[in-house]
Amino acid sequence: MTSFAPTDDGHADLSSHDSFLAGAPHNTFARLRREEPLAWSEMDGGRGFWSVTRHHDILELNRNFELLSSAQGIRMEDQTREEYLARRTFQETDPPEHSRTRVLVAKAFSKPVVAQFEIQIKEICDSILDAAIESGSFDAVKDVARQLPMRMLGRILGTPERDLDWLVEKGDQLIANADPEFTKHVVDRADTDAYRLMPFRSPAGAELFDYAKALMREKDKRGETGGVLHLILQPDMHGNVISELEFRNFFCLLVAAGNDTTRYSIAASLYALANRPELLAELRNGDAQLWETAPDEFIRWASPTMHFRRTATRDFDLHGKQVKAGDKVLLWFVSANRDEMAFDDPFELNLKRTPNRHVAFGQGGPHICLGMWLARLEVKILLQELVKRIGAIEQTGPHEFLRSNFIGGIKRLPVKIHH
């Protein structure tokens, strides 16, 4: 049986993307949770940061937006005020400003609205799986996991079918900005200064800006006014409308957030099914209750969005250390989801896990993932359709992880299907 145990030496440098090349350094997170639940890391070429690694602390701190603010950047990198203002979306604001914008689009991503996409998601899954399975051997990430999220998001946003592959490529360039496989402008290796006012410091941001503008022009011409992209442009309860820049940043956020995270949850699920055939059998025989709990367990185990950053608004003490106002504080959701104090046997998949208080979606905080119902439904339907079609899935070569300390996931997984 393949071991899901991590292999790092327990002292990985969390500021380095290279520390995540073999997957998240879970021995390091386990040691930090045990010995140093609030830990300081230095960062090359920038200000250091605090890491919070325990489930309990992350839940507490994530809800305390008055103490730990999102309004000075949410990534590990430092941002000047100018960069922050140029790149921010409502994700980089705090309540009440955040709530006023979020409410405009919240309903469009709510559980009952997303449930109406079930048939469309199934249709997309049918076509992706039929094509891949017919070929017998394929890359489970490129040919399956990578295909679904943008095809569905494209339908929600009303982007033409012909643009979807391009949008996936641009989404990858944005969010996988530390992996040379996906971008020429590797954020910690190339000089990205020219793009510092663009989302993710990436030139793909500029292309997506132009695309969003042209898309809205087309929609206006057709008299289309009801979609998600129009909702975010409505005045809030105080009559304020987001700026054009914020709108385009929101578009980039959706293309980035809606693309990779669900992909890497599916990729992790397929890796697990290939390496633990008993999970496949369990899904195949699963009742409705199992299909309620299994997607969240795969997402907990995958934890693709490994951290988000906050900034301390005032000095505070935690675990005997003093955080100073202005310090960067990282909430490592990926570590919380393996916390032995919160989960029995956290490194194993228990598809019936109930309750499952994972924080992969940033649970507890005001920024809890907007797309979580969509992601859950996509993972569920893809797996339901897969298990109907196959006898077994075999991993036929080594898998590879994305080079990133922000988004964690398997980017290559060669497999063969057995009927």
Ligand code: HEM
């Ligand atoms: C398994 C898949 C996904 C995971 C693990 C995930 C994870 C997260 C996390 C951890 C946050 C909280 C950010 C914070 O605390 O600052 C978040 C926020 C967000 N997510 Fe997701 N996400 C997923 C899928 C999606 C999808 C499919 C979409 C869009 C279609 C999406 C759109 C967003 C947006 C817009 C926010 C910002 C919400 C706000 O600031 O109020 N996500 N996501």
